[in-house]
Amino acid sequence: MRNIVKELQRLQAITKQLRDPINGCQWDRVQTFASLKSYTLEETYEVLDAIDKQDTDELKKELGDLLFHIVFYADLANEQELFNFDDICQSVADKLVYRHPHIFTDNQTQKPNWEQLKQKERDQKAQYSLLDDIPKAIPALMQAEKIQKRCASVGFDWNDIIAVLDKVKEEINEVEQELEHPRQDPQKIEEELGDLLFATVNLARHLKIKSEQCLKQANKKFTRRFQQVESILKQKNITLIDATLEQMEAAWQSVKQLEQIKLNSEVNKND
Structure with missing residues (x-):
């Protein structure tokens, strides 16, 4: 079995060598916390992928x-x-022990109240608002969900799914009203669309669905179907540039029908 500490020390030594101001890599030695942010985000998404x-x-x-x-x-x-x-390492280890007293102390019967523990941490940091420590750089859907969950932890939440659904419908109506206005205000339309997205995230949260994952699946499905549309048009010697909207829509409907036929066939096999 390889020595984990040795491998980590090797990685640290390589990093330090890359950062060497004289003999290091030109790219690595000029990086800063700020310049690395986008690369770190990209690497995180590649892990998820x-x-x-x-x-x-x-x-x-x-x-x-x-x-x-x-x-x-x-x-x-x-x-x-x-x-x-x-x-x-010490920081995260200390936090894990603190947040799991039922695991790391003699009192293993009482499970911790996560929000109470987190609130105590916020108090120690003199954090004024319940929402202060929600990261600003995370994707907007995830941020909305975190805001809503944090507010729900203190009882500021809808009581039932019907009320949440009604709120989504209300926000759709408000978008429609802005679009029907004789003098459309782009900023107002953007605001109402934002409210609609926020309400939709709330609906997903009440249904125990992760909005970010939900939208990713929708993106994946749309991409798959559109690529099949491209294939159908190519078989007919029609390029996307030359294709009419009617031809693309016909191909789209054909793709959906083929998917439904395949789905029905799989269901029948399992019966």
Whole structure:
């Protein structure tokens, strides 16, 4: 069995060498916390993509890339005498022990109240608002869900799914009203569309569905169907540029019918 500590130390040494101001990599040595943000986000999504594909070999590589970013951030911080990799490990270990007293203390009968523990942490940081520590950089759908869950934890929430659905319908009506206005205000339309998206996330949350994953699945389905539309048109020697909307719509409906036939066939096999 390989020595995990040794491998981690090797990764840290490689990172430090890449950051060497004289003999290091020109790209690595000029990076900052801010410049790495978009790359870290990209690596995170690549990890998630490997999980969705159930490609464990690719997942191993992508997790390695993500770990490199953490080591990189730690090296940047260490250079500025802010913190180091050990501090990062200690911080998360302390937090996990604190949030799991039923696991790491003698009192193993009482399960913790997560929101009470988190509120205590916010109080210790002199955090004024319940929503202050929700990350601003995460995708908007995830951010909306976190805001709603945090508010729900103190009772600020709809009582039943019908009320949530009614709110979605109300927001659709308000979008329609703005679109029917004689002098459309783009900013007002954008605001109402935002309210509609926020209400839709709320509906998904009440249905125990992750909005981000839900939209990803919709994107995946649309992409699959549109690629089949392209294939159908190509078989007819029609390019997308030359195709009429009617031809594309006919191909789209054909794709949907074929999917339904396939689905019905699979259901019949299982009966």
